[in-house]
Amino acid sequence: MDIFFQQIINGLVQGSVYALVALGYTMVYGILGLINFAHGEVVMIGAMIALAVLQALLAAAFSPVLAVLISLMMAMAVCMALGYSIERIAYRPLRNAPRLAPLITAIGVSIVLQNLAMMIWGREYHAFTLPFNSVSHQIGGAIVNDVQIGIVVVALIIMAGLLWLVHHSRMGRAMRAVAENPAAATLMGVDINRVISNTFMLGSALAAIAGFMVSVNYGIVHYYMGFMLGLKAFTAAVLGGIGNLRGAMLGGVLLGLIESLGAGYIGDLTGGFLGSHYQDVFAFFVLIAVLVFRPSGLLGEKLAERA
Amino acid sequence: MTNVSDALLTLDKVGKRFGGLTALTDVSLHIKRGEIYGLIGPNGAGKTTLFNVVTGLYQLDSGAFDFAGQRYTQSKPHLLAQAGIARTFQNIRLFSNMTALENVMVGRHLRTSTGIWGALTRNATARAEERHIVQRARELLDYVGITTAHQTLAKHLSYGEQRRLEIARALATEPKLLALDEPAAGMNATETVALKALLQKVRADGITVLLIEHDVKLIMGLCDRVAVLDYGKKIAEGVPEEVRRDPAVIAAYLGGEAT
Amino acid sequence: MKLHRPANRHLALAAILLVLPFIIDALFGHGWVRIADFALLYIMLALGLNIVVGYAGLLDLGYIAFFAVGAYTYALLGSPQFGLHWPMWVTLPLGAIIACIFGVLLGAPTLKLRGDYLAIVTLGFGEIIRIFLNNLNAPVNITNGPQGISGIDALQVGGFSFGESHQWLGVRVDDVHLHYYLFLAFTLLVIFVSRRLEDSRIGRAWVAIREDEVAASAMGINTRNIKLLAFAMGATFGGISGGLFAGFQGFVSPESFSLMESIMILCMVVLGGMGNIGGVVLGGVLLVALPELFRHAAGPVQQMLLGKVVVDPESLRMLMFGLALILVMLWRPAGLWPSTQRRRELNTEEGA
Numbered sequence: 001m002d003i004f005f006q007q008i009i010n011g012l013v014q015g016s017v018y019a020l021v022a023l024g025y026t027m028v029y030g031i032l033g034l035i036n037f038a039h040g041e042v043v044m045i046g047a048m049i050a051l052a053v054l055q056a057l058l059a060a061a062f063s064p065v066l067a068v069l070i071s072l073m074m075a076m077a078v079c080m081a082l083g084y085s086i087e088r089i090a091y092r093p094l095r096n097a098p099r100l101a102p103l104i105t106a107i108g109v110s111i112v113l114q115n116l117a118m119m120i121w122g123r124e125y126h127a128f129t130l131p132f133n134s135v136s137h138q139i140g141g142a143i144v145n146d147v148q149i150g151i152v153v154v155a156l157i158i159m160a161g162l163l164w165l166v167h168h169s170r171m172g173r174a175m176r177a178v179a180e181n182p183a184a185a186t187l188m189g190v191d192i193n194r195v196i197s198n199t200f201m202l203g204s205a206l207a208a209i210a211g212f213m214v215s216v217n218y219g220i221v222h223y224y225m226g227f228m229l230g231l232k233a234f235t236a237a238v239l240g241g242i243g244n245l246r247g248a249m250l251g252g253v254l255l256g257l258i259e260s261l262g263a264g265y266i267g268d269l270t271g272g273f274l275g276s277h278y279q280d281v282f283a284f285f286v287l288i289a290v291l292v293f294r295p296s297g298l299l300g301e302k303l304a305e306r307a
Numbered sequence: 308m309t310n311v312s313d314a315l316l317t318l319d320k321v322g323k324r325f326g327g328l329t330a331l332t333d334v335s336l337h338i339k340r341g342e343i344y345g346l347i348g349p350n351g352a353g354k355t356t357l358f359n360v361v362t363g364l365y366q367l368d369s370g371a372f373d374f375a376g377q378r379y380t381q382s383k384p385h386l387l388a389q390a391g392i393a394r395t396f397q398n399i400r401l402f403s404n405m406t407a408l409e410n411v412m413v414g415r416h417l418r419t420s421t422g423i424w425g426a427l428t429r430n431a432t433a434r435a436e437e438r439h440i441v442q443r444a445r446e447l448l449d450y451v452g453i454t455t456a457h458q459t460l461a462k463h464l465s466y467g468e469q470r471r472l473e474i475a476r477a478l479a480t481e482p483k484l485l486a487l488d489e490p491a492a493g494m495n496a497t498e499t500v501a502l503k504a505l506l507q508k509v510r511a512d513g514i515t516v517l518l519i520e521h522d523v524k525l526i527m528g529l530c531d532r533v534a535v536l537d538y539g540k541k542i543a544e545g546v547p548e549e550v551r552r553d554p555a556v557i558a559a560y561l562g563g564e565a566t
Numbered sequence: 567m568k569l570h571r572p573a574n575r576h577l578a579l580a581a582i583l584l585v586l587p588f589i590i591d592a593l594f595g596h597g598w599v600r601i602a603d604f605a606l607l608y609i610m611l612a613l614g615l616n617i618v619v620g621y622a623g624l625l626d627l628g629y630i631a632f633f634a635v636g637a638y639t640y641a642l643l644g645s646p647q648f649g650l651h652w653p654m655w656v657t658l659p660l661g662a663i664i665a666c667i668f669g670v671l672l673g674a675p676t677l678k679l680r681g682d683y684l685a686i687v688t689l690g691f692g693e694i695i696r697i698f699l700n701n702l703n704a705p706v707n708i709t710n711g712p713q714g715i716s717g718i719d720a721l722q723v724g725g726f727s728f729g730e731s732h733q734w735l736g737v738r739v740d741d742v743h744l745h746y747y748l749f750l751a752f753t754l755l756v757i758f759v760s761r762r763l764e765d766s767r768i769g770r771a772w773v774a775i776r777e778d779e780v781a782a783s784a785m786g787i788n789t790r791n792i793k794l795l796a797f798a799m800g801a802t803f804g805g806i807s808g809g810l811f812a813g814f815q816g817f818v819s820p821e822s823f824s825l826m827e828s829i830m831i832l833c834m835v836v837l838g839g840m841g842n843i844g845g846v847v848l849g850g851v852l853l854v855a856l857p858e859l860f861r862h863a864a865g866p867v868q869q870m871l872l873g874k875v876v877v878d879p880e881s882l883r884m885l886m887f888g889l890a891l892i893l894v895m896l897w898r899p900a901g902l903w904p905s906t907q908r909r910r911e912l913n914t915e916e917g918a
Contacts, residue, residue, distance in 0.1 A: 035682055090892055097899030099681075100625070100836045105895045107829055111888030115881040123878075231689070231825070238686045275704075281697045284690030291687055292675045362784055388786030396784075402777035404905075405770070413774045417786030419767055423795070426766030427759060433766075440767070480786050 005142035007264040008257065013148045013217060015256020016155035020210035021233030022240070022248035023162065024203030030179040030243035031199050032095075037106035038086055039207060040230015041113035042079050044223065046208030047215040048121055050075035051128050064131035075208040083204025084197055092193070110227075117223040125222045128215040151213045158209065159249050162202075166245060171198055179243070232259075235287050241300025250298060259283050313339045315375060315484055315515050316361065316392075322369035323356055323539075330356040331539045333370065338484070343506065343516040345530035345547070347523075349559060352536040354519045355397055358488055362394045363387040375483055388417055391483035395473040395490060397519070403462035407453055407472050410461050411444035414479025447475040451505060467498040474505070478514075485509060486517040491525055503529055527551070535559065587746045599742040601858050603814060606749035607807050609850035612834040613756045613843065614803025619832065620841035620905075621769060622796035623776025624677070625685040627828055628692025632801040634699060634823035635668050636661035636808025638709065641818045644719035647710060654721050658809040665805025666798045668695075673797035677790055692828050700820040714819025721748060721813035729816070745814050752810060756803055760843050763799070772796055773841070837894055839901030848903055860886045 021043055028036045053074045057067035090105040134146040166172035177185040178195045186192055214229060215221045232255060240251025262282030266274050274281075290298065314337040323331040331353045338344045346354050359365040361372055363384040371380045375391055393414075402410050419440060425433035448457055451471040456464055461472060470490055477485055487506075491499045503525060510516055520526050526533060527547045534544040537559040543550050550556055590598045615629045639661035643652040676687045703711030720729025720741075728744045763769045771792045774782040783789045812818050830853060838849020864879035864886070894902065 029682070033682075035685070090896075093896055094899050097895075098840070100619070100832075100840065101895050101899040103625075104833055104836050105892045107833060108888045108891030108895070111891065112885055115885040115888065118881040119877045119885070235686060235690065238683060242682065275701070277701045278697060281694050284694050287690050288676065288687050291679055291683055295679050295683065297683075364780065364784070384780075384783035385786045385788045388784060394784055396781065400778045400781040400784075402774050402781065404777055405773060409770060409773075413770050413782070413787070414785050416767060416771050416774075421767045423763070423768060423799075426768055427762050429762065437767075476785065 003264055004261075005140050007260045009139075009142050009144050009148065011257035011260030012253065013151050013256070014260060015236075015253035016152050017210050017214045017217070017229075017252075018233050018236045018255050019249045019252025020155055020158065020206045020213070021229060022237040022252045023159070023245060024207050025230075025234050025237040026240075026242055026245060026248040027175070027199050027203050029237070030245075031175065031196060032091070034091065034102050035106065035234065036086075036091075036200075036203075037103065037230075038090075038109040038113060039203065040226035040228075040233070041110050041117075042082055042086075042204050042207040042226070043211040043214070043229055043233075044117060044221075044226030045082060045113060046075040046079045046204075046211030047128070047221045047225065048117055048211075048223075049078045050208070050212045051126060051215065051221050054128075054131075058131055067131060072209065072212055075212060076205045079204040079208035079211075080201040083200040083207075087197060087200040092196075114223060114227065121221075121223055123223065125220045127219060128221050129219055130216055147216050151217060154209070154213070158206065162206070163245060165202075171195075175199060232283065235283065238297055239287055239290055241297030244297070244299045247297055247299035254298075255283055255286075258286050314373070315340045316517070317373040318357075318361070318370070319372060320370035321357070321360060321367050321372060323353075323360055323365060324368050329539055331360070331367075334536070334539070334541050335370075336534050336541060336544060338515060338517055339531075340483075340515055341510065341513065342531040343510055343518065343529055345526045345533035346517065346519045346536065347521070347526060347533055348536035352559075353539040354536055355488060356539075357536070358394060358486055358517075358519065361387070362392055362486065385417075388480055388482075391481070392486060393477035393480045393482035393484070394486040395470070395477055395488055397488040397492070399469050399473060401461040401469055401472060401476070404460060406458050406460055407448060407464060407468075408441070408444050408457040410472055411447050411475050411479045412440050414447075414476040415440045415443060417480045444475075444479065447478055448472075450478070450508075451475040452501060466493050467495075470494065470502070471505070474509075478509070482514060484515045484517060488519050489521060490518065491520060491522045499525060583750060587743045591743070596740070596742060598858075599740075599746060601854060603742060603745045603749055605851050605854040606746065606753050607811050607814070608831065608834065608854050609753050609847050610749075610756050610807040610810075611804060611831050612838070612846045612850045613753075613760050614800045614807070615831050616835050616841065616843070616846045617760065617763070617772070617803070618796050618800040619835055620846065621764065621772035621776065622793055623681075623772075624793060624796065625681055625688075626797075626800070627685045627689035627825070627832065628695075629688070629800065629804060629831055630823045630825075630828040631692040631695040632665040632669060632804030633808040633811065633827075634695055634820075635665040635801075636805030637812040637818045637822070638699060638715075638808075639664050639805070640809035640812040641715040641718045642708070644813070645715050646717045647715050651719055654719075654723065654809075654813065658806060661809040662802045662805035665808065666802045669797045669801025670794060673794045677793045677797065689825065689828070692823075692825060696820050696823050696825075699823065709820075712820060714817060714821070716817045718812050718816045718818065720816065721745070721810065728813075749810060749814075752806065756806075757843055757847075764843070768792070768795065776841075833891060837891065837901055839903040839905060842901070842903055842905035845901050845903035845905065849901070852902075856890060857883060857887050860884075 021039065024039050025036060028034060050071045053071035054067055057070060058064070062070070086109055090109050091102050094102045094105060130147065136143050136145040166175060174185070174190045174195045175198070177188065177190050178192055182192055214225070233252065236251035236255040237248045238251070239255060240247025240249070259279050259282065263279040266278050266282060317337040318335050320333040320335050321331055322333055334357060346357065348354055356365065360367050361374070363382045363386065366381045371378055373379070374387070377390060402413060405413070419436050421433045421436050445457065448454070451474050453468055453471055453475065456468060461469065464472060474487070474490065491502055494502060499522065506516055506529060518530065530547055532545060533547050533550050535542050535550060535556050542555045542559060543553045587599045587602060590602055611629070611633055615626060618624050618626045618629070640657045642648060643650050643657045643660070672688070672691050676684060679687060699709045700712055702709040709715070720727050722728065728748055729741050731738055731740045732744065771782065771787050774785070774787060775789055775792060779789055834849035834853045835846050837853065838847070839845020860883035861879070864882040865875055868875050868877070868879070
């Protein structure tokens, strides 16, 4: 039973990260109908920047709390600028192009960012630890540390904030209007380009936070970390129903839990035939199964075919 | 009134809901073989929904319909096309990046059979069938009055031509019932007159026509009978002149209570 | 006269293709003939994916899985792994059939999904296949896990092996050259099949579905079956090239079948010109040749300009490749050689 609770906790932590990244995918998809393949790399860049700034500040004898906050802010700022530029350079010129053209430029951006990071930071793993002690707590036989609690709490706050923003702010209203009907939104005086830029920047800020979180959780950063994380987060977004914010959150947390429990129990379930390396298989199987029965994801609305 | 066996399409208390919204409520009507039947009503009255139900795009929630002696409570678009219902779309849905000719050739898919093997070997049967497809497609393009633009991509055709191409494509499936969703929308007066002549020719060739239209003049001059939908209910049915004088219809169009 | 012109053009093309490996060998060296062989394999793959993505408009991000199935079928039945040495004329078709079955198994439940949902499902499927290949070495060793399978039998017809050099009329023809001809033959076959399908009732149905699925079904096309057919055809091509790949390399491991490979093949199709065979071939050649060119350029150019190698040539080469993808797509959003252009050409020919 201990392992069960432990896996639930691990799953929640990982799921919170997935959810934040998934939100970035889902917001862009909701507005542009585009899979922003480069989003995972934005997460990685966020983590790298955070680490670089953090190390520099600590070396300059900044107080740890301040250093962490500033590094996170810097990572968010850089990622927002990056998200903005990606959209301007690689997606905006192709807005009326064939559907797959922006997918290819997205792949191109992803390759460029990955290799740029490799040039700057090398192929090695970098340790990423917070400059304060993280106390471990014993809860019902499972172990949780402060970092993990922090991740879940911060993620929850951010998600609540995002929902508020989208449903109650002027910018959120404009975003929803564009997602619903771009032509009508333009007629109502919404500046579509600005809304799209905002969406990219917002998603990228979330990506930076997620990058920071996943790095402190695992204690390492690596130029390749964004690829699989992005893939999983996209899977989570689809699982929840892409284009739907609550779906992305639900999908993220669910995927985290599924993976974690899958990794913990897959051996028992298959009589030892399949080991925990099949964790990813588990996640994808669940995805396929969900989509076969709910073709628009868990919370996705069924789009009536307009005839 | 009419003998049931005359009826090609009979709707029997068809109902359709979207979530909490009722789009069609117990709509019953029948369309006789060989007639031109008009479906009118204010915007949002459920005309297109009714089209989508009888062409299999939507599944009905209650009731049933009979087409050519077969009863349906649920079906799929390709099966209803097979049974003999062909349609056009209100907002023109052509295969934009195919030529006009190819669009009509796709319409022949249903009545032809060449598979992978025939396509690869191009044996005598496959070649004969392909020749027949091209020939029939050309005939149909001429029939609807697209004489020169056979090799033009559908998206480059004029609006009126696109409407007529959709009709040619639908006719290529050899339908018993041709269902047209606002075929005259966006057409000028000359084009509308040509359309009217075309539909009369279609009927003369033994095809029943079901037509949603806003152009009252076209409806009055063309249809044998019309039905009026309002808020998903049939409020009137009959020959055009009668329906036109029906107080409920007048009320519906003027926005009053439809009682 | 008119009849002769295309025939002459074909003859000239055939002559070029026949002597090409020798020209490449003479100009650039042996290694580039090998690269040409790989280019042909990728062209086959891209043409297979073109049926799925280009004709039927189904975004498949896990296409490499079918390549993997073909490759492992060949490898397991023709290597010391199980001590089996089945002949190529059995294992190649078998690989194709098994890949086809996998295509149907994946497609049947998932093809009703809308565009990008299908993309992620196929992506997941590709990953599932790779993870299984990577881990099926325990408790029963089937695939030999991450180490892969080596010592795979060379491609062989009757007593003739493509895996060794042969001497004809005093001319030595190396294995890479022989593979070139073999792969060329298969590529031409795939092109032939693609062209025949394209101009057929089935091909038109595929394109109709791509253009407007609702309208296609309203015209009586059983969209599910026709899409499944596209999936199965694409998978079959993938399976065949997989078998050829295994026999050519003599070694397969799960690494060769990563998501990045699926993405590369998709890039070939889209960048070259979706739905147009010529474009797809062009895309395949470019996307195999470009990274190789960059590989050879990345180090020396730095050396020349800066006097030393400053940045890792490997990442510089991929960086340039990524930039090339972006620039080409921005420059030609419909691909380098899009299919509508081909149509227009056909029309003018017909009109003339």
